[in-house]
Amino acid sequence: MFIDKVKIYVKAGNGGNGSASMHTEKYVANGGPDGGDGGKGGDVVFVATTGENTLNAFHFQKHFRAENGENGGRQKCYGKQGKDLVVSVPVGTVVKTTDGKIIADMYEDGQREIICKGGKGGRGNWHFKTSRRQSPSFAEHGVRTEEYEIVLELKTIADVGLVGFPNVGKSTLLSVVTEAKPKIANYHFTTLSPNLGVVSYYDNSFVMADIPGLIEGASEGAGLGHSFLRHIERTRILVHVIDISGSEQRDPLDDFELINNEIYSYDATLADLPMVVVANKMDMPNAEENLARFTAKYGDKYTVIPTTTIIHEGVEVLLKTLIEILQTLPPAEPIQFVPHVLEKLDDDSYSIEVLDDGVFEVVGGLVEILNRKVNLDDYDSFRYFQRVMKDRGVIAELRKAGAVDGDTVIVGEIEFDFLD
Ligand SMILES: Nc1nc2c(ncn2[C@@H]2O[C@H](COP(=O)(O)OP(=O)(O)OP(=O)(O)O)[C@@H](O)[C@H]2O)c(=O)[nH]1
Numbered sequence: 001m002f003i004d005k006v007k008i009y010v011k012a013g014n015g016g017n018g019s020a021s022m023h024t025e026k027y028v029a030n031g032g033p034d035g036g037d038g039g040k041g042g043d044v045v046f047v048a049t050t051g052e053n054t055l056n057a058f059h060f061q062k063h064f065r066a067e068n069g070e071n072g073g074r075q076k077c078y079g080k081q082g083k084d085l086v087v088s089v090p091v092g093t094v095v096k097t098t099d100g101k102i103i104a105d106m107y108e109d110g111q112r113e114i115i116c117k118g119g120k121g122g123r124g125n126w127h128f129k130t131s132r133r134q135s136p137s138f139a140e141h142g143v144r145t146e147e148y149e150i151v152l153e154l155k156t157i158a159d160v161g162l163v164g165f166p167n168v169g170k171s172t173l174l175s176v177v178t179e180a181k182p183k184i185a186n187y188h189f190t191t192l193s194p195n196l197g198v199v200s201y202y203d204n205s206f207v208m209a210d211i212p213g214l215i216e217g218a219s220e221g222a223g224l225g226h227s228f229l230r231h232i233e234r235t236r237i238l239v240h241v242i243d244i245s246g247s248e249q250r251d252p253l254d255d256f257e258l259i260n261n262e263i264y265s266y267d268a269t270l271a272d273l274p275m276v277v278v279a280n281k282m283d284m285p286n287a288e289e290n291l292a293r294f295t296a297k298y299g300d301k302y303t304v305i306p307t308t309t310i311i312h313e314g315v316e317v318l319l320k321t322l323i324e325i326l327q328t329l330p331p332a333e334p335i336q337f338v339p340h341v342l343e344k345l346d347d348d349s350y351s352i353e354v355l356d357d358g359v360f361e362v363v364g365g366l367v368e369i370l371n372r373k374v375n376l377d378d379y380d381s382f383r384y385f386q387r388v389m390k391d392r393g394v395i396a397e398l399r400k401a402g403a404v405d406g407d408t409v410i411v412g413e414i415e416f417d418f419l420d
């Protein structure tokens with residue numbers, strides 16, 4: 001099993017509610033409001049790690065929820081913050097919404113990203129004490145967070161990607177130039193998931209990825225399909241390995257054309273990547289003649305390096321060539337994107353509370369938005385406020401709740417007489 005794309009669910013913690021407690025003490029009458037604030041909910045945080053190179057773990061666990069913040073208590077006691085939930089994902093994981101907006105690119109080892117933020121804690125009742133309202137019996141609710149369905153997509157990050165038909169010797173090459181121990185066997189599709197290895201050559205090192213074999217129609221799903229082509233999107237050089245001896249009765253020149261077609265029809269921008277050709281299995285019959293035909297046709301356009309990987313022949317020339325090319329290329333870069341944020345930026349909901357006979361309060365996110373924006377000394381600003389109250393249906397809701405002309409309406413810091 002190799003999973004490189006998976007849907008999971010994430011939910012940050014809810015904010016704890018503020019407390020509506022009243023101070024009580026022996027011999028102290030009406031000690032006033034002393035309800036503490038609720039704690040912030042925990043965040044869901046992703047951390048990139050090189051310790052994993054599949055998303056298999058997410059096949060078994062799909063729900064990730066951070067802890068809720070605790071409610072505030074009496075005596076202005078703050079609620080405890082919810083713990084963050086830290087989730088490890090392999091380096092190269094791109095985090096997206098189900099409709100494809102990028103939330104994060106987990107590009108570097110150790111990189112941390114907050115995927116969803118915990119809800120703010122609600123304020124305790126003592127925040128709401130005013131000259132008119134000495135004993136507020138209500139407190140703010142913490143922000144309730146939503147659960148989001150998100151998509152993780154692994155796009156391997158490597159400097160060099162090995163591509164080619166099945167059984168041409170890609171894994172063998174990786175095994176002789178790196179410490180990686182990929183499975184090697186004389187049949188097609190031995191490699192079922194990309195393998196990574198680090199090539200060290202004198203003072204240089206780079207990462208090489210062995211991509212499962214491609215066949216005709218791969219870009220439309222044939223063979224192991226095009227899902228693996230996603231792993232070459234983030235390489236800097238492609239090494240196209242061909243069986244130059246044609247030991248499986250295919251013409252290596254046809255193989256070369258065919259695989260290139262698949263790659264470039266998957267993603268035309270891959271044509272911009274430099275490509276080096278490894279003509280492998282030079283020890284086999286017909287290799288020399290085929291190599292001559294191949295270089296006659298493609299020698300001007302491509303660097304062609306003959307190898308017999310099983311005995312390490314030609315491998316050193318290949319490494320030198322790759323390092324030379326890598327040195328001329330700009331360093332690999334993370335995906336360029338404007339991060340999509342998984343939260344309601346401004347919660348503009350509201351509800352109405354009846355505080356007393358003839359006294360109504362509008363509470364909720366809308367109030368915060370209004371209070372941030374409204375300056376009562378400014379006529380235009382007050383007009384804006386009235387308009388929003390009407391447009392958002394607040395006036396109608398107040399009437400439904402029983403408000404009549406002359407009643408008092410409180411909206412955060414703003415207090416006014418209800419008048420239709
Ligand atoms: N004669 C000869 N055989 C080779 C050479 N390189 C690899 N082989 C053999 O070719 C077969 C396939 O090698 P792999 O490295 O598994 O090929 P692959 O391209 O990774 O194949 P898939 O994973 O199926 O795509 C194995 O039996 C290897 O021993 C070579 O230079 N000469």
Ligand SMILES: [Mg+2]
Nearest residue numbers: 170171190191
């Ligand atoms: Mg292989």
